[in-house]
């Protein structure tokens with residue numbers, strides 16, 4: 749595991765953009781498509797806005813990317829809470845990746861059907877065995893959640909399914925999420941974490957006892973891939 753601390757959210761976004769750009773370049777030297785899973789929430793917005801501009805908008809071969817999402821809120825894409833909607837507004841609307849390579853969760857279907865549809869899309873793309881994403885971008889919520897794996901939910905311990913839909917009582921909303929077994933088969937996982945509200949959960953996730961029911965981000969441990977935590981100084985404040 750690699751831990752990189754940057755001064756503030758602006759430097760964090762720049763470091764993430766450099767990391768992603770370099771990773772894409774390296775992987776595309778050996779194959780012709782790059783698969784990335786995006787995250788939602790507020791932290792990735794600055795990263796997206798940076799990637800949407802030169803030099804990243806020009807140096808990244810966007811047409812060779814296959815874009816997925818690690819999780820989604822069960823709202824239509826037009827809703828301001830939509831992770832896919834946010835990514836279109838801040839990034840995908842400004843670069844060219846063919847629509848057929850942008851794999852959104854079908855929140856126009858019933859929740860279970862949307863999860864089944866995404867499972868089918870993933871199995872069609874990756875097959876049933878072997879490594880999955882070239883890069884998964886993850887965030888961590890103030891409560892230690894990542895993806896839509898929230899504290900105290902059964903989905904944290906899912907062993908088989910690649911996707912899940914479930915009703916998250918505390919948010920009064922369905923959530924759609926990839927599961928840990930799928931994400932942990934990725935070649936690289938990059939957490940982006942910023943701000944003072946993340947300091948306490950981050951300390952517990954990285955230095956506390958293993959208790960993924962309370963801090964679900966602990967369940968993310970790539971089987972063979974790289975795990976990188978890119979964080980800002982405020983989020984790092986409580987670390988030893």
Ligand SMILES: O=C1O[C@H](COP(=O)(O)O)[C@@H](O)[C@H](O)[C@H]1O
Pocket residue numbers: 787788789790791792818819820821831886887888889890893894895896
């Ligand atoms: O709800 C979500 O939150 C997490 C963390 O978001 P942040 O706003 O604290 O950065 C995010 O990773 C996840 O994709 C999203 O659905």
